[in-house]
Amino acid sequence: MDIQLSILQYFQSIRNPILNMTFLLFTISTELPVIVLITAFTYWCINKKYGQKILFSLVGNITINTSIKDFFKAPRPIGMKGIESLRVSTATGYSFPSGHTQTATSFWTSIMIIFRKTWIYILGTIMILSIGISRLYLAVHWPIDVIFGWTFGIIFTILISKIFDYVDENKKYSIFIFILILFIIIAFFLNSESYIKVLGLLTGLILGYIIEDKFIQFETGNNNKQTINFSNRQTKKRSRAFINLIRFILGILTLALVYILLKVGMPYILELIELKNLDFTKKILDYIRYTIVMFYGVAGVPALFKAFKLS
Secondary structure, three states: OHHHHHHHHHHHHOOOHHHHHHHHHHHHOOOHHHHHHHHHHHHHHHOHHHHHHHHHHHHHHHHHHHHHHHHHOOOOOOOOOOOOOOOHHHOOOOOOOOHHHHHHHHHHHHHHHHHOOHHHHHHHHHHHHHHHHHHHHOOOOOHHHHHHHHHHHHHHHHHHHHHHHHHHHHOOHHHHHHHHHHHHHHHHHHOOHHHHHHHHHHHHHHHHHHHHHHHHOOOOOOOOOOOOOOOOHHHHHHHHHHHHHHHHHHHHHHHHHHHHHHHHHHHHHHHHOOOOOHHHHHHHHHHHHHHHHHHHHHHHHHHHHHHOOOO
């Protein structure tokens, strides 16, 4: 602990406005709004399979990270004597392992696995290291949290990527259902509100993936059958860019609408349901809410694209 404290105090001693802004940007780059926008654009507009692989990696790692956090319940360095933490508003939950670090590692490792380009390996490595270090610079995590965030992010992303490829190629949906059941069993032992929410995301992702893959089957590539068919190549590119823009705007707006309606509506449901165990009921409603939101993003939005002939 003394060594870890010394490391945090060292980063605190070199703070200046430029470094503050730099590391704040690194840490913000892996927070939920940024990750949602990038992953959604990839899934809806660039390449469906790439987007699915990134989604499974991210949601899988977030679920594992949350379960480990809620099991160990390690305190953060925030508020410790001699430590001045920055951007504590986003440093919620327990400390071990670092969620920001594991999420960033998962995202960039997925990108490296997908594209396998030298410059992407370099960029990804820089981002992974910088985001982890930013959590130390901001003094919201211990060094051991970051080290295991890197380690878990790499190991589980590689594992999840291989599982996804196998399931996707062989249509072995039962493997995903089995994994989901295991995580549901874990929920009974953890009894954690934060875990229930990410479990809802995992449930919506798996169910949404299966429904989309079996029944919707929308496409994002240039081999799509488009109603617009101009001979001029530049016009085709502009048409593709315009369709992608419409897709992204339609997807984000409707996804946000579904999220807001469910978030606003759930408290009213709690008031209508006269149950003694309101805490348990709230957890179930949170699980349902996050399941629906993810399911809509993975299967509902693509169905909307097909309905509006944007696929």
